[in-house]
Amino acid sequence: MAMYGVTKTALLGLTKALAAEMAPNVRVNCIAPGFVPTRFAAFVTANEATKKSFEDKTLLKRLGTPEEIAAATAFLASDDASYMTGETIIVAGGTPSRL
Secondary structure (H helix, E strand, O other): OHHHHHHHHHHHHHHHHHHHHHOOOOOOOEEEEOOOOOHHHHHHHOOHHHHHHHHHOOOOOOOOOHHHHHHHHHHHHOHHHOOOOOOEEEEOOOOOOOO
8 A cells, every 4th residue: 555655645745847848838736546447357246345434534425526636637638727837636435545
């Protein structure tokens, strides 16, 4: 689990560093998704007890959807986010930080 935290922290730092390097012509932001059931995560959703355990850890008491992550991505790519760079948006249903 320690290596997971290290790699997540590295991504946050990379986002800040790239934003500083690429500004002002390129915006760099990061999305930190919560648990989203996909084929990659089938080991969790295949077991109802495990799935419920993940759901119970979120304030919204459910797992996210790929569409919700895509919506955050679309926002960051839009002009609505034109004054954002070097930021991390957490899309995790209120799940406490895993760092």
